[in-house]
Amino acid sequence: MLSVLKYCFGLKRADKGGERNMKRIILGIPLLVAVLVFFPVRSFAAMPRSATLATHAVGGLYNALGTGIGTVISRYTPTTVRVQPFAGPPAWLPSMDKGETDMGILTSADAITSYKGIIIYKRPHTGTRILISGGRIYLGFYVRSDSDIKSVSELKGRRVPTDFPGIPIARLSSTATLASSGLSYNDIVKVPVSDLAAGGSAFLEGRLDAGWDAVGSPRVIEANSRFRGGVRFLPTDSGPEATKRMGDIYPGSYTALVAGGSATGVVKDTYLMTNDIYLVATKFMSDDVAYEIVKILWERNEDLGPLHPGLKEWTRDRMANPSVFIPYHPGAVKFLKEKGVWSKEMDALQARLLAD
Structure with a gap:
């Protein structure tokens, strides 16, 4: 751009006589207009110098996702994103309600239960708005590859991690998966652990017959490298009755086939x-800031996947999701409408969620 200005307005050096300078200005005006039209200067005036992004603890999938997203935002905007790890959403949602936490990584199950103030949440947290819907998280019990356990129903009488006081949603999700196969805590040998990290350690130490974690978690990857033959996830019952039992305990969850x-x-x-x-x-984030964040994640979408395998599913076609459980941010809605991916169905869903 600077070189174009120099050419157009004779900033390199004074020419002999004014005629040549005048000619250059006249000839250069169309070039300058073309540059401004096709290569507009982007304004980030609304963007703050820094922003926070809350995740689960370091070493887990959510922290890795948040770190990758924060990297892209920090790289291509003036905002430096500081990723803040917590034990789980119950620790940071109260500060988001007050506008003290800017962004966070939240599952659909945590979203619906926290927004309504049900199950593990003592009160509603209604200060949360979606910027984009991203990928999916797949959760399950995993065993050593040489284990004789072939399905979740065969965990009866086996040593399984329980309690998870540091991350209550893990207790909820694991008991829902047990329920889908007709089991409860009364049918297993309970091994209390504080959180997912402690559960991973207990599995590595041989104190568990099955671990509980997310596909892609660093803890599962470590276990796979530590045991000869690796580890494998146990299939969850996907029938309609099983899915209902799962959803009754863990709203916002469903079963999906992982290749x-x-x-x-x-x-x-x-x-x-x-x-x-x-x-x-x-919800206190300005519409302009929300708009710019969604815009940069749309424009630089291809940058996400290489940062973590779990971000490969964070594609443009999933950003406007007709199955969400809490409202979108108005700034996100504006951008997604401009891109033509926000439908009348999404308008109706947004209105219903805001009215609930």
């Missing part, structure tokens, strides 16, 4: 508990 070989521990096509994952923001 064999697509991730560590998924050795064949396997049905697993599934949640959608959202990038959310406080």
